[in-house]
Amino acid sequence: MVNQKLEREAALQPLSRDHGVLLVLVQRLHKAAAATEQDRISLATELRTHHAALIEQYLADEQVALSKVNLSDLLSKEIAEQHGKINEVIKQLTSSAVESLQAKDFDAVANVIEDHVRWDEREVLPYLQRTMTDSEREALVLNTSEVESSRERPTQKLHQSIKLDKAAGHAETCSCADCL
Numbered sequence: 001m002v003n004q005k006l007e008r009e010a011a012l013q014p015l016s017r018d019h020g021v022l023l024v025l026v027q028r029l030h031k032a033a034a035a036t037e038q039d040r041i042s043l044a045t046e047l048r049t050h051h052a053a054l055i056e057q058y059l060a061d062e063q064v065a066l067s068k069v070n071l072s073d074l075l076s077k078e079i080a081e082q083h084g085k086i087n088e089v090i091k092q093l094t095s096s097a098v099e100s101l102q103a104k105d106f107d108a109v110a111n112v113i114e115d116h117v118r119w120d121e122r123e124v125l126p127y128l129q130r131t132m133t134d135s136e137r138e139a140l141v142l143n144t145s146e147v148e149s150s151r152e153r154p155t156q157k158l159h160q161s162i163k164l165d166k167a168a169g170h171a172e173t174c175s176c177a178d179c180l
Contacts, residue, residue, distance in 0.1 A: 011132075011140040012125050014148050015065060018058040019117045025051060026117070029110035033103040040101045048094040055090055055113075059083040061147045062120075068139040069132055079124070082116045089113075 008016050032043040063083060066076070089109045096105070132140065 008125065009129055011137055011144055012128065014144040015062055015125065016121065019121055022058065022113050022117050026110045026114045029106045033106035040106060044093060044101055052090050052094050056087060059086060065140060065143045068143050069128060069136040085112055086116060
């Protein structure tokens with residue numbers, strides 16, 4: 001099978017970059033789930049203080065951006081339901097008592113986020129690239145350009161991560177912390 005790389009057009013690139021950051025978080029959630037209780041506590045704290053709001057903002061930005069194109073009611077409903085589910089599982093994880101944090105909870109959050117991102121990247125964004133009208137494309141470019149210029153690049157926020165390393169009994173959840 002030939003590996004066919006689909007180049008994202010400019011209007012959709014900010015959404016894909018946000019997805020990339022979410023996939024880094026998915027990886028960190030899975031690593032924390034496989035690590036110690038202290039790793040899970042550290043990541044839950046980090047989610048509470050830094051990433052929960054960031055995730056909520058990404059989903060809101062995506063929702064606004066996608067409102068600029070003509071999607072079927074069914075597709076719009078599915079996107080809204082997935083966004084709601086992600087916000088719900090993040091809220092559950094970040095509001096849980098420290099002693100109740102279980103590995104399965106981290107894996108469940110990671111799976112919900114990853115399923116949505118993969119679906120968006122494999123189905124929704126390619127569909128949009130094929131079907132958008134020129135006026136929808138222009139409206140989307142304006143919106144996603146505003147998203148790009150209104151905040152720091154998403155990966156910069158993840159570089160503020162708490163350093164977790166195996167030698168200290170913590171999971172190696174993000175090499176970004178090595179930059180600090």
